[in-house]
Amino acid sequence: MDVTEGTVRKICTDAVFERGERYLAEDRILDIHRVDTTVTAVVNGNRQYDARVDLAADGFDPWCDCPYDGPGACKHVVSVLLRCVDDCLPDEGDRLDAALEAADADDLRDFLREALATDVALRERFFARFGESPTRSVHELRDAIDRQFEETNPDYFVVFEPIDFSEWFDLAGEYRDQGRYASAAAVYRALIESLDGNMxxxxxxxxxxxxxxxxxxxxxVDCVTAEDIDVDEAADAVAFLRDRAVSGTPLLSEHFERAATKLEETLTERREH
Structure with missing residues (x-):
């Protein structure tokens, strides 16, 4: 997707666009890098916020860990995109590829193993990519997500700022790319349970x-539908959603009910054909 003022305006409000322009003019972008089509940056606001965009994605797939909850992208993302309008930044992908090509295989293996040993999220994605079974159950995954709520604001019950769930969506996406839909569904279910329980x-x-x-x-729903499951497994998946519609957060009950109906109809249609 071309990065122009026009395409940036399409993903935010006019007020946010103006604030993004001001942030760019005030040199609030402290650190910015591009690898292939992904741009990551640190933007100075009330505190330093991490922002990320994909220049090739429709709508740029914006992400930021700021507390903005209005329509469209936030001013931090807008400032980053506007920074890319006239100067799309040097692509560090070639440098990364060159370093990988030049690296000794044993040294690279040692480096990767050390990184995997200390980074749980990266380790899970590694297992997902290279065919290992999931190392954590739905319950364990949910506990890990719940801890993010606890750690975000440890002195208060209320959570005032967004939480970055990208590692979980990335993990689910990795499983989906490998066609391992049951594993991806487990990650999505853990997210659903945690978000419902903490809303x-x-x-x-x-x-x-x-x-x-x-x-x-x-x-x-997509992953359960894509997986080749038997009648009992299908019934359990639908029952999970219907149970949540009754016992979960009232504001989310309609979403659970619609998802249960959609899943049930899709699975029934598939069995009939």
Whole structure:
């Protein structure tokens, strides 16, 4: 997708666009890098925020860990995109490829193993990519996601700022790319359960968490539908959604009910054909 002022305006409000322009003019972008089509940056606002865009994606697939919960992209993302309008930044992908080509295989293996030993999220994606079975159950995955809620604001029950769930969506995406839909569904289910269970804690950034919930719910339904499951497994998946519609957060009950109906109809149609 071409990065122009016009395409940037399409993903944000006029007010946010103006603030993004001001942030760019005030040199608030502290650190910015591009690898292939992905641009990551640190933008100075009330504190330093991490922002990320994909220049090739429709709508640029914006992400930022700021508390903005209004329509469209935030001013931090807009400032980063506007930075790319006239100067799309040097692509560090070639440098990365060259370093990989030049690296000794044993040294590279040692480096990778050390990174995998200390980074749980990276290790999970590695297992997903290279055919290992999931190392954590739905319950364990949910516990890890729940800890993010606890650690975000440890002194208060209420969560005031967005939480970055990208490692979980990336992990689910890795499983989906490998055609391992049951494993991806487990990650989505853990996200659904955690978000549903913690939604009452959210204050001021509801849209952020609501969008993450809907994305996880859609992913769960898609993966259960794509997986070759028997009648009992299908019934369990539908029952999970219907149970949540009754016992979960009231604001999310309609989403659960619609997802259960869609899943049931899709699975029934598939069996009939």
């Amino acid at each position: 009452e804690r959210v204050d001021g950034t509801y849209d952020h968490f609501s969008q993450a919930f809907k994305r996880a719910l859609d992913g769960y």
